[in-house]
Amino acid sequence: MYKVIEKYxxxxxxxxxxxxxxxxxxxxxNFMAAxxxxxxxxxxxxxxxxxxxxxxxxxxxxxxGEYTVNVLPxxxxxxxxxxxxxxxxxVDKSQWFKYRRxxxxxxxxxxxxxxxxxxxxxxxxxxxxxxxxxxxxxxxKANIEYFSSQRGWDFKKVNIPLHN
Numbered sequence: 001m002y003k004v005i006e007k008y009x010x011x012x013x014x015x016x017x018x019x020x021x022x023x024x025x026x027x028x029x030n031f032m033a034a035x036x037x038x039x040x041x042x043x044x045x046x047x048x049x050x051x052x053x054x055x056x057x058x059x060x061x062x063x064x065g066e067y068t069v070n071v072l073p074x075x076x077x078x079x080x081x082x083x084x085x086x087x088x089x090x091v092d093k094s095q096w097f098k099y100r101r102x103x104x105x106x107x108x109x110x111x112x113x114x115x116x117x118x119x120x121x122x123x124x125x126x127x128x129x130x131x132x133x134x135x136x137x138x139x140x141k142a143n144i145e146y147f148s149s150q151r152g153w154d155f156k157k158v159n160i161p162l163h164n
Contacts, residue, residue: 009036014162017080020049021068021108022060025101029094029108032057033084035163036130037069045137047119050130056088061121061133066105069117071142074159076112104138114158115142 005011015035023029036050047069051058061067072080083093099108102118109116119135126132146158153160 014164016071017084017161017163019070019072019080019083019097019110019113020051020057021070021099021102021110022057022064022066023108024060024064024066024106025099025108026106028060029099030056030060030088031070031083031093031097031108031110032088033080033163034069040134045140046122046134047117047137048132048134050127050132052130053126058131062131064106065121066102066107067119067121067133067135068102068105068107068109069119070110070113071115071160072110072112073114074161077161080161102139114146114160115140 017033017035018037020032020034022032032055034049038048040046040048049067049069051061079096083096086093098111100111102109105118105120107118109118117137118139120138121133121135123134124131125134146154148154
């Protein structure tokens with residue numbers, strides 16, 4: 001027996017939960033939890049993130065045209081949840097992280113990330129309540145203790161948060 005599922009996207013979960021860094025270090029900075037992140041192409045290397053049009057992160061990505069995708073370990077799950085359930089317009093979420101300016105972008109990179117992508121927006125797609133920000137990946141780095149280009153994540157050593 002099948003049942004109609006109104007929130008169709010739940011059928012595509014669990015998905016990794018990432019932290020999107022937006023803004024410009026030295027000016028305005030914000031962090032947002034996101035699971036609607038996906039690779040778009042290998043050549044050129046591109047990724048996309050869907051961001052609610054009313055969010056502070058949306059405002060900052062539109063203004064600066066850059067973002068980072070930060071992968072945190074599962075032991076930071078409470079922080080990922082806190083970032084995802086708080087508005088950057090109401091709380092300065094940058095206080096919860098140690099971060100630095102990216103090497104290729106001005107957006108923030110979280111210092112204790114397991115891995116991160118530095119991204120420059122090249123296109124957008126408006127989809128009513130969200131904007132899909134499509135970006136070139138200018139730099140991708142991972143902690144080699146936990147990630148290998150040949151094998152991916154070593155889940156015997158580390159787990160990453162999932163949005164379920």
